[in-house]
Amino acid sequence: MELVRISTAGSVDDGKSTLIGRLLHDNNALTKEQETLVLQKTKEKGWDDLDLSVITDGLVAEREQGITIDVAHIYFSTDTHKFIIADSPGHIEYTRNMVTGASTAETSIILVDARKGLLEQSFRHFFISILLKLDSVIFCVNKMDLVDYDEDRFLKIAIEIKNMVSDLGEKIPFKILPVSSLKGDNVVVKSKKMKWYTGPTLNEILHDSNSKKSVKQPFRFDVQQVYHAQNKDFVDFRGFAGRVVSGTISTGDRVRTFPSGNESVVTEIRRYTDVLNEASADDSVVLSLADEIDISRGSTICLADSSATKEQKELSATVVWLDEKPALQGSKLIFKVGARESLSKIQSINYTIDPASPKNHLTSSQIELNDISNVDLKLSKPIFMDSYSENKKNGVFLLVDPQSNATVGVGFAD
Amino acid sequence: MTNKHLYKLENESIYILREVAAQFKKPVLLFSGGKDSIVMARLAQKAFYPSKIPFSFMHIDTGHNFPETIAFRDEIVKKLDVNLIVRYVQDSIDENKVQEEAGKYASRNALQTVTLLDAIEEFGFDVCIGGARRDEEKSRAKERIFSVRDDFGQWDYKNQRPEPFQMLNGKIQFGENVRAFPISNWTEEDIWTYILQENLDLPTVYFAHQRKLVKRDGALIAHSDFLNIVESDEIEEQSVRFRTVGDMTCTAAFLSTADTVEKVLKENMASKHSERGARIDDKRSESALEDRKKGGYF
Incomplete structure (x- = not known):
């Protein structure tokens, strides 16, 4: 079974919830209870077509307002794949939820209303997909039924999309296809109304995606806890529990640890009662080392090679602001990378990015909710991390407000 | 693994x-x-x-x-x-x-x-x-x-x-x-699947067994002293199992003969009903x- 994580994004009323409902319905993945709900709601509203949006909008306020407020996670499987869909809200004020939803995804589906073409939100969604370094993006030009399944209309929007992609100058694999979630065209079933489209359906594209493990990255291990055990099976056991952030480690490898800079050799890689020869990205294991060196929560273990050299006290980063209270130059925030923590201060706000024309840098004196800005940060103690462009998993951090404890920003180290 | x-x-x-x-x-x-x-x-x-x-x-x-x-x-x-x-x-x-x-x-x-x-x-x-x-x-x-x-x-x-x-x-x-x-x-x-893989033990109510039941609004509820039984309730005995186990008063049973983890897994996957569908409390409103x-x- 292949596990594929997808995120969906669209502006309000682009039909995102209906698309997901359609995907589940036509894959025969709805439960009897969901089917009953769809039929009942469709009847209440007096619609001709099934109201499939009711499957995902989980909160009372969402159903009342007909919009998605927070990320919903939807699970379904087919014979070969298991899918986790993070259904993120489209409205600009919920951009923060979209960042959350898309951050763990491999592929994002961006919906575009065939009547409207690209909107400001579409640029934002695409920019965030690029920022989050997703493996691919699928543009679904939805509501084709409302433009009489017109090929010219689709081609016109496809050109808009291609221009947007090339303007950003980033290489990301993408696909564009015409769909109607309401009627079911090209979601799972090939459209009979759009014979002019000969490409794959959304379902076929999704089944073609494979998750990639970042094993080629340098080894980074984030120590969550130190375990001591002294019992009948273990004498003086000392191990470091954590998750492999990136790369691979084998028994016998020489490692360097931060913040101390001390080196040692891996003597054991343990997962519960199993002793493993190696562990790679995302694995939760316990490492033991040959020497008694100073390691605690927040330490990083790396291979003792040339890449593991830098601890930083100052860095530049792109930050997406997630809080209603804006950030100012001089704002003090808790900086958090995995288990590593430090106080930080915004030294300067360099510029804010306009997602609709990302090369156009705006100057600003503060970072407001949903702003994407470049800042200089100063840390109270040195932290070992990579640049986001070199090592995605070890280059991303959270910013936490020390007063309210709220998660106020997510950052990507330059 | x-x-x-x-x-x-x-x-x-x-x-x-x-x-x-x-x-x-x-x-x-x-x-x-x-x-x-x-x-x-x-x-x-x-x-x-x-x-x-x-x-x-x-x-x-x-x-x-x-x-x-x-x-x-x-x-x-x-x-x-x-x-x-x-x-x-x-x-x-x-x-x-x-x-x-x-x-x-x-x-x-x-x-x-x-x-x-x-x-x-x-x-x-x-x-x-x-x-x-x-x-x-x-x-x-x-x-x-x-x-x-x-x-x-x-x-x-x-x-x-x-x-x-x-x-x-x-x-x-x-x-x-x-x-x-x-x-x-x-x-x-x-x-x-994890229970099967890890060979975990479960309470017997998860597997098919003979039980005295109360049939109400089309659902089968375990007969117990906790349930307020009314005249319209029908009482019967069947081979059932529970897919989700909450209170005896608000968890519905499924007719089943699945008596192993493998059989339960197979039966659940073939069923189009959701697990929570057996929680009577959730049906009070959407x-x-x-x-x-x-x-x-x-």
């Missing part, structure tokens, strides 16, 4: 459990003896081995549980060598903090919230680890992994902390409390669970 997909989910859950243990002062794992909490117990074993599980287990006992589940709960806790705290809804009723519901649909499910919040205060727990899954119900699908609750245990869905890249922020003010959900991304099928959650329920 052969199942790549389960290995990924296990990695994620172990990571979350370790973050809970590291970020909070006094965690507790909510443990009912049901299948999800049994999987949670195994994950906790794996996460902290060779150290001991660094927190107590707690059960909010409605007094209406299946006796088989309670017996099983005590047995597994002994095997794991963890401390079990039990707090009783009956005590909250006796203290006049909550009132027993009346009528034929009376259930103690919603009353649990008061007992739970009292227990959190009594022991000063700053985080409760729960086995809720996002695939269970629509409002559950909206939960974060760390769900911050205020002084009153309330869930504010508009004010949830973003968790990009699964980076978890468990910082809270004094009096606040977090509900942590390590198996958020598991589905019912994953749970059963937002029944969301309403309970906002009030501090799990």
Whole structure:
């Protein structure tokens, strides 16, 4: 079974919830209870077509307002794949939820209303997909039924999309296809109304995606806890529990640890009662080392090679602001990378990015909710991390407000 | 391990459990003896081995549980060598903090919230680890992994902390409390596949057995002293099993002959019904669970 994580994004009323409902319905993945709900709601509203949006909008306020407020996670499987869909809200004020939803995804589906073409939100969604370094993006030009399944209309929007992609100058694999979630065209079933489209359906594209493990990255291990055990099976056991952030480690490898800079050799890689020869990205294991060196929560273990050299006290980063209270130059925030923590201060706000024309840098004196800005940060103690462009998993951090404890920003180290 | 997909989910859950243990002062794992909490117990074993599980287990006992589940709960806790705290809804009723519901649909499910919040205060727990899954119900699908609750245990869905890249922020003010959900991304099928893979024991009610039942509104409910039986109820005996195990009064049985994990797994997957469809409490309204959650329920 292949596990594929997808995120969906669209502006309000682009039909995102209906698309997901359609995907589940036509894959025969709805439960009897969901089917009953769809039929009942469709009847209440007096619609001709099934109201499939009711499957995902989980909160009372969402159903009342007909919009998605927070990320919903939807699970379904087919014979070969298991899918986790993070259904993120489209409205600009919920951009923060979209960042959350898309951050763990491999592929994002961006919906575009065939009547409207690209909107400001579409640029934002695409920019965030690029920022989050997703493996691919699928543009679904939805509501084709409302433009009489017109090929010219689709081609016109496809050109808009291609221009947007090339303007950003980033290489990301993408696909564009015409769909109607309401009627079911090209979601799972090939459209009979759009014979002019000969490409794959959304379902076929999704089944073609494979998750990639970042094993080629340098080894980074984030120590969550130190375990001591002294019992009948273990004498003086000392191990470091954590998750492999990136790369691979084998028994016998020489490692360097931060913040101390001390080196040692891996003597054991343990997962519960199993002793493993190696562990790679995302694995939760316990490492033991040959020497008694100073390691605690927040330490990083790396291979003792040339890449593991830098601890930083100052860095530049792109930050997406997630809080209603804006950030100012001089704002003090808790900086958090995995288990590593430090106080930080915004030294300067360099510029804010306009997602609709990302090369156009705006100057600003503060970072407001949903702003994407470049800042200089100063840390109270040195932290070992990579640049986001070199090592995605070890280059991303959270910013936490020390007063309210709220998660106020997510950052990507330059 | 052969199942790549389960290995990924296990990695994620172990990571979350370790973050809970590291970020909070006094965690507790909510443990009912049901299948999800049994999987949670195994994950906790794996996460902290060779150290001991660094927190107590707690059960909010409605007094209406299946006796088989309670017996099983005590047995597994002994095997794991963890401390079990039990707090009783009956005590909250006796203290006049909550009132027993009346009528034929009376259930103690919603009353649990008061007992739970009292227990959190009594022991000063700053985080409760729960086995809720996002695939269970629509409002559950909206939960974060760390769900911050205020002084009153309330869930504010508009004010949830973003968790990009699964980076978890468990910082809270004094009096606040977090509900942590390590198996958020598991589905019912994953749970059963994992039970099979890990060879975990389950209470007997999960497997087909002969039972005296009350047929009401098309659902089969276990016959017990806790149920207010009315004239229109039909009483019959059948071979059934329970797919989800809550209170005897509000969990419906399925006709089944599946008596092994393999058979249950096969039968569940062939069924188009959802697991939560057997929870009679959720059928009170479309937002029944969301309403309970906002009030501090799990």
